[in-house]
Amino acid sequence: MEPTGPVLTIDLEAIARNYRRLRDLAAGAECAAVVKANAYNLGIERVASVLQQTGCRTFFVATLEEGVALRSILGERAEILILNGVGERHLACSLEHRLTPVLNDLGQIETWSACARRQGRPLSSIIHVDTGMSRLGLPDEEIRLLRHDPARLAGLEPFGLMSHLLACDEPQNERNDQQRKEFAAHCRNLRPARASLANSAGVLLGAPYHFDLVRPGIALYGSNPRPADLNPFSEVVRLTAKILQVRHIDPPQTVGYDASWSARRPTRIATLPVGYADGYLRSLSNRGFCAFDDILAPILGRISMDLITVDITELPEERTLPGSEATIIGHPVTLDSLALSAGTIAYEILTSLGPRYRRVYRPATGKSNASDQTEPDARSLRKSANNETSA
Ligand SMILES: Cc1ncc(COP(=O)(O)O)c(C=O)c1O
Structure with missing residues (x-):
């Protein structure tokens, strides 16, 4: 039977191009990819594979189940982080599939560090500090406790630190700078091995927001993270x-x-x-x-x-x-x-x-193609993003 219904075409080359653009904009910071919810519903198997072929090494998903599925797609080399955290009953699965939790409260830090001590080896993690979302991540009082009792981090070193921007699609919103400064202060106090703040729109805010690792999602899939400006990303x-x-x-x-x-x-x-x-x-x-x-x-x-x-x-x-x-x-x-x-x-x-x-x-062709050159130059875009940040 010849199919007659609607056709959804997903352009993997455009995803690869968008990844390269984000990596250029991140200018030295590592560029991870957020592929939760089945790669924003575009199909994690195809999307994550093309991102891996394009050079992406670090992937964020929301749940343990998504992490397990992604591990079987990407093999051993990729780092897979679980945004929704870890619980006692997830430990065996996390270890078996080498899934790295984002630790969202002191309880999760305790669970993961106790697990590391039992394993007799450090276990990798990223600690999430809340700087304004009031959603996931350690609130201020827990961050204070952690700072004054570094023994809580036994077995977790070297750990990463992350936070999430709440209004970065508006470059002029003063909450961006507030969150960035607050996050930078947490980094000075807690001394993580790597730090991550920016999602797609955060990448466009410029270098001060990039820290060591950026975590874009929606820009990979072709949406404009900053609706007031021309879209620097390709339709997918x-x-x-x-x-x-x-x-x-x-x-x-x-x-x-x-x-x-x-x-x-x-x-x-x-x-x-x-x-x-x-x-x-x-x-x-x-x-x-x-x-x-x-x-x-x-x-x-x-x-x-x-x-x-x-x-x-x-x-x-x-x-x-x-x-x-x-x-x-x-x-x-x-x-x-x-x-x-x-x-x-x-x-x-x-x-x-x-x-x-x-x-x-x-399919992705695996190399930069002509349409890369017809779009705005990544360096000039980065420059203008920086200008907006410092304005
Ligand atoms: C913690 C976190 N980081 C990064 C992202 C990626 O954000 P975006 O799709 O806006 O780039 C998300 C998406 O919801 C997220 O929850």
Whole structure:
């Protein structure tokens, strides 16, 4: 049977290119990759393998289960860190699969250091200090206790230190500098072997934010970490679907559930086989766009479970026949513009992409290609990021 449904194309070369760009921007700091949630739902096996081939050695996932799966994909050489921490019942599995925990409170530090003492060898870890997220990581009082009682770190040396920025997509937000200074002070006091603060948007904040290890996620997958600026990263995801049906309606006919859109002129409508069951968010009802080549076609009416309806009145008829292909995600409907229309963020659009899409992976060529050169130069970008930081 020939597949007829929507096609999700994932460009592995673009992921490799984005990794190289981030590594250039990190300028000397090691560039890790955040591949949790199945590499932001793009397929951890393909994504992590291409990142490893591109030179990435350090990978962050959220859970132990993700770490175990990733170890079998990457083999022994990669370092795999578990952001959600470690508990007593995870110890055997962490040791067996050589998974490095991010230690998020004093209890986890105690658990891991006791394990190291029992093993009779130091165990690697990264200690997470909270500098404002109030989510994971040691709060101030625990950091003070640790500072005044370094014996708690027995068996953990050399350890790393990390924290997480809370507003780094806004370069002018003063919380960035506050968090950076607070983190730098913790580094001076605790003397970690390596320090990590920056996610994707943090990388763009410039060298003072890079420390030893940067941990980008979303930029690898093509979203712009700084929505106010031009996107320095390449699009990774393209979703296309073929028109199922075309119909003409006249006023006062309406479209879809609840008759939320009514025709004020003769209107041509195309129905496409994508819906909220595929992660095409309902908030895009009467708000989103798809495209035919470079021409945008607005969504009309409510998003249904399996279908959307779009206005093709202004489009050439021969380009919008049943079977003609529409772009649901991909230039000119970028991931970020779709997220904006849906009132959400690119992370949610990606992690919602549904299981019914046929996935096609465009292979990585393994070398820098011409399109690397057509995008903004990494050095000038880094320079401007630094300028913004110091402003
Ligand atoms: C602790 C931590 N570091 C790094 C990242 C990567 O962030 P981003 O995808 O914004 O680059 C995440 C993502 O949620 C995270 O939770």
